[in-house]
Amino acid sequence: MTPPAAWFQAARFGLFVHWGHYAQHGWxxxxxxxxxxxxxxxxxxxxxxxxxxxxxxFAPRPGSPREWLALARRAGMRYAxxxxxxxxxxxxxxxxxxxxxxxxxxxxxxxxxEFVSATREAGLRVGLYFSLCDWHHPDYPAFREEDKPYGARxxxxxxxxxxxxxxxxxxxxxxxxxxxxxxxxxxxxxxxxEHGPDEWxxxxxxxxxxxxxxxxxxxxxxxxVGDYATPEQIVPAKGLPGAWESxxxxxxxxxxxxxxxxxxxxxxxxxxxxxxASRGGNLLLxxxxxxxxxxxxxxxxxxxxxGRWMQRSSGSIVGTEPGLxxxxxxxxxxxxxxxxxxxxxxxxxxxxxxxxxxxHRVRAxxxxxxxxxLEHRARVSALxxxxxxxxxxxxxRIQLPETLLDPIATVIELELS
Numbered sequence: 001m002t003p004p005a006a007w008f009q010a011a012r013f014g015l016f017v018h019w020g021h022y023a024q025h026g027w028x029x030x031x032x033x034x035x036x037x038x039x040x041x042x043x044x045x046x047x048x049x050x051x052x053x054x055x056x057x058f059a060p061r062p063g064s065p066r067e068w069l070a071l072a073r074r075a076g077m078r079y080a081x082x083x084x085x086x087x088x089x090x091x092x093x094x095x096x097x098x099x100x101x102x103x104x105x106x107x108x109x110x111x112x113x114e115f116v117s118a119t120r121e122a123g124l125r126v127g128l129y130f131s132l133c134d135w136h137h138p139d140y141p142a143f144r145e146e147d148k149p150y151g152a153r154x155x156x157x158x159x160x161x162x163x164x165x166x167x168x169x170x171x172x173x174x175x176x177x178x179x180x181x182x183x184x185x186x187x188x189x190x191x192x193x194e195h196g197p198d199e200w201x202x203x204x205x206x207x208x209x210x211x212x213x214x215x216x217x218x219x220x221x222x223x224x225v226g227d228y229a230t231p232e233q234i235v236p237a238k239g240l241p242g243a244w245e246s247x248x249x250x251x252x253x254x255x256x257x258x259x260x261x262x263x264x265x266x267x268x269x270x271x272x273x274x275x276x277a278s279r280g281g282n283l284l285l286x287x288x289x290x291x292x293x294x295x296x297x298x299x300x301x302x303x304x305x306x307g308r309w310m311q312r313s314s315g316s317i318v319g320t321e322p323g324l325x326x327x328x329x330x331x332x333x334x335x336x337x338x339x340x341x342x343x344x345x346x347x348x349x350x351x352x353x354x355x356x357x358x359x360h361r362v363r364a365x366x367x368x369x370x371x372x373x374l375e376h377r378a379r380v381s382a383l384x385x386x387x388x389x390x391x392x393x394x395x396x397r398i399q400l401p402e403t404l405l406d407p408i409a410t411v412i413e414l415e416l417s
Contacts (some may be wrong), residue, residue, distance in 0.1 A: 002227050003227065003242075003243070004217040004227040004243045005185070005215055005217050007078070007079075007125060007185070008041070008079070008125075008185075008186065008217045008227075008282070009243055010078075010227070010318065011079055011125070011318065012078070012273075012276070012277045012281075012282050012283065012284055012317050012318050012319075012320065013075075013076055013077045013078060013273060013282065013285070013310075013317060013318065014019075014077050014078060014079040014080060014245070014282060014283070014284045014285070014287065015068065015069075015072040015075075015079070015080040015081070015124075015282055015284070015285060015286075015287065015290065016080075016081050016129075016247055016284045016285060016286040017068060017080065017081065017082045017083065017115070017253075017286070017287055017288075018083050018086070018087065018254040018255050018285070018286060018287075018288050019056070019083060019092070019111075019288065019289045019293075020083060020086055020090050020092065020255070021054050021055040021058035021085070021090055021105075021291075022051070022054065022088070022255055023255060023289060023290055023291045024054060024058060024255045024290070024291030025054060025291070026256055026257055026258045026259070026278075026290075027043075027044055027046060027051070027054075027255060027257070028040050028042070028044065028053065028088050028253050028254060028255045028257055029083065029087075029088070029218075029254050029255040030041040030086045030088040030131075030135065031043045031087075031150075032044045032045060032046035032051055032088035032223070033046055033048050033051035033088060033135060033143065033303070034135060034143050034147070034148060034149070034150035034152055034360075035054070035148035035149040036149070036150075037150070039233075040252070040253065040254075041252055042105070042252055042253055042257050042259065042260045043253075043257075044167075045148075045314055046203060047145060048139050048143060048144060048145045049145070049235065051088070052088070052100075052322035052367065054108075054135060055100065055105060056091050056105055057103050057105070057106065058106070058107060058291070059105065059107045060107065060289075060291060060292050060293035061194040061292050061293045061294070061390065062109065062112075062114070063114070063293075063353050064114075064209060064289060064292070064293025064294065064399075065082075065111070065114045065115040065117075065118035065119070065293075066114075066118040067293075067294070067295070068080075068118050068121075068287060068289065068295060069101065069115075069118040069121065069122035069124060070122060070338060071295070071300065071303045071304070071306030071307070072122065072124060072303070073122040073123060073124060074303070074304070074307040075303045075304075075306045075307040075310060076306070076307060076310030076311075076317070076318065077285075078124060078125060078313045078318065079119075079125035079126070079127055079185065079186060080115075080119050080122075080124050080127060081126075081127035081128065081129050081186065081188050082111075082112065082115045082127070082129060083129040083131075084112050084128045084129060084130055084177060085129075085130050085134075086093075086129070086131050086190075087131045087132055087133050087134070087135050087190070087191050088135055088136055089131075089134040089135060089137050089140075090102075090134030090136065090262040091103075091108075091173065092111040092112050092115075093110050093111070093112035093113070093176065093177065093180075093181075094109075094110040094113075094167070095173055095176055096172075096176065096376065097169050097172040097173050097176070098137070098169065098222060100136055100137075112128065112177070112181065113181060116181045118185075120182075125185040125186065126183065126184055126185050126186070127184075127185060127186035127187070127188055128177055128184055128186070128187055129186065129188040129189075129190060130174065130177065130187060130188070130189055130190075131190050131191040132170065132189055132190070132191040132192045132194075132195075132200060132221075132222065133191035133194045133195075133326070134166070134169075134170075137166060137169065138162075138167045139162040139163070139166040139169070140156075140162075140166050141156045141157075141158050141162060141187065142156075143156065144156070144352065148343060150303070155194055165251060165345065167200075167201060167253070167409060170205075171201075171205065171208060174187075174205065174208065174209065175208065175212065175387075178209060178212040178213050178216075179212060183215075184213055184216060185215070185216065186217045186218075186219075187209060187213075187216055187217075187218050187219070188219050188221070188230075189218070189219055189221040189222040189223050189226075191221075192221050192222055192223045195223075195381045196223060197223040197224035200223060202222050202223055202224045202295070203223050203224070203225070205222065205225075206218070206222065206225045213263075216291065218326065219245070227243060228242065228243035228244055228245055229242065229243070229244040230244070230245055230246075230247060231244065231245075231246045231247075232246070232247050232248075233246075233247070233248060233249065235272055235275050235276050235279070235281070235283075236279065236281070238279065239279035239280040239281065239322060240279075240281070243280075243281075243282075244280070244281045244282070245281060245282040245283070245284050246272075246276055246281055246282070246283055246284065247284040247286065248269075248272065248283060248284070248285055248286065249261050249286045250264055250269065250285070250287070250299055250302055250386075251263045251264070251298075253288065254286060255288050255289060256288040256289065256290050256291075256296060257288075258296075261298075263298050263302070264302075265302075266301070266302045266305035266306055266309075266408065267407075267408045267409070269285065269302060269306060270305075270309050270408050270409050271343075271345045271409060273285075273306070273317060273407060274316075274317070274332040274334075274343040274345065275332045276383065277316075277317045277320055277332070277334050278322055278323060278333055278334050278343065278351065279322060279332075280321060280322045282400065287303070290353060293403050305408070309406070309408045309409065312368070312369035312406070312411075312417070313368055313369060313406075313409070313411045315336075315341070315368060315413075316334055316341035316343065316368060316411045316413070319336055320334035320335060320336045320341065321334065321335055321336070322334065322335065323335040323340050323341065323342075324340065324342075324354070324356075324357075325356070327356070328354060328355045328356045328357065329342055329353075329354050329355070330353075331343050331344055331345055331346075333343065338415065338416045338417065339413055339414065339415055339416070340413070340414040340416065341368065341411055341412070341413055341414075342354065342411065342412040342413075342414065343409055343410075343411055344400075344405075344406075344409060344410040344411070344412065345409055347405060348400055350399075351397045351398060351399060351400075352397070352398040352400055353393045353395060353396070353397055353398075354375055354395065354396040354398070354414070355394075355396075356393060356395075357393065357394070357395075357396060357414075357416075358391055358392070358393055358394075358416075359378035359379075359380060359392060359393075359394040359395070359396055359417045360378070360390065360391055361391070362376070362378070362396060362414060362415070362416060362417075363414050363415045363416065363417050364397075364413075364414075364415040365398055365411060365413070365414055365415075366412070366413045367400070367404045367410070367411075367413075368411040368412065368413045369404075369406065369410075369411065370404065372404060374398050374399060374400060374412065375398075375399040376396055376397060376398045376399065377396075377397050378394055378396055378397075379394050379396075379397065380392040380393075380394035380397040381396075396414075398412060
């Protein structure tokens with residue numbers, strides 16, 4: 001992997017948007033047409049013809065992306081990624097390669113263009129998701145009702161002539177996304193598991209992409225290519241080598257599924273963000289607009305709650321790197337230069353302890369949200385005291401008044417010399 005752009009490694013927090021014609025019916029993205037997916041417990045099984053036919057009625061409210069991106073900005077996010085085309089093959093942009101797109105339906109617009117404009121307007125970096133597989137395209141070939149359940153009978157295989165035509169189609173759509181919308185900061189591939197790197201012509205596709213957008217950041221789901229790893233629905237117990245990003249849903253579904261009410265509390269989402277940043281990763285948090293483009297109220301509430309916390313504490317997340325070792329502090333920690341940020345994800349007892357630091361180099365201890373100075377004392381070994389060691393390694397004990405406890409997560413800042 002090549003190192004990603006500096007902005008990506010500093011961002012720490014981004015918005016993922018799964019949206020398409022399926023949202024009109026409250027279906028999960030793409031997977032209902034192939035009979036579901038064990039990883040998506042609330043995914044329906046929709047007849048292939050009925051699933052694809054729903055694209056004919058997709059006509060959301062114009063301007064919806066502005067609402068999502070304004071929320072993302074207030075939530076402290078630094079980039080956003082839209083599903084320009086999911087596995088079902090339906091394009092949210094006005095593609096000249098085929099007619100299965102939003103431009104051919106009643107909307108007759110370009111939702112990718114609206115998204116890109118709104119993202120830039122909000123001051124965020126622009127990312128686009130693009131599925132390599134296409135369960136609608138005849139040359140892929142298209143998934144049929146008799147192929148269900150997914151993978152049980154082996155995937156439909158194209159002839160050499162079909163595959164050649166499909167690659168021309170795929171390369172053409174990628175070229176459109178990277179030439180018709182200005183600077184695209186990130187391209188998020190998916191669906192690559194159905195074929196190998198040589199079949200995808202992955203190196204040639206990468207060459208095309210970097211030729212059109214030299215500064216672009218690529219994820220690792222175009223087989224054999226990529227700048228960063230993408231664990232899904234989990235935060236690794238330890239930081240991964242190199243850059244990485246965990247993508248996560250607020251409930252159990254990527255698309256809007258109204259009967260999926262198992263939402264993670266805002267506190268849990270903030271804690272996940274703190275843990276991700278402390279391990280050197282980014283969190284790409286998903287939202288799933290409804291058919292009209294509006295976000296479900298449960299998702300709005302959580303973004304707003306995260307935003308209120310980030311107003312107080314974003315300095316401990318954005319632009320940071322991993323802080324202390326786990327044995328030094330019982331919780332996530334991050335660092336920016338000579339400042340270390342301690343994230344308290346549980347209510348402390350009498351004191352907060354930090355171990356294994358050069359205690360005489362602690363210049364200040366503050367409550368990050370208010371800037372209030374916190375009382376603290378150092379402990380060092382008897383031998384260091386006896387020898388009057390001027391730079392001992394010891395333990396810092398910090399007093400945290402109950403009045404300063406944050407209901408979501410309290411952050412303490414250490415300023416070191």
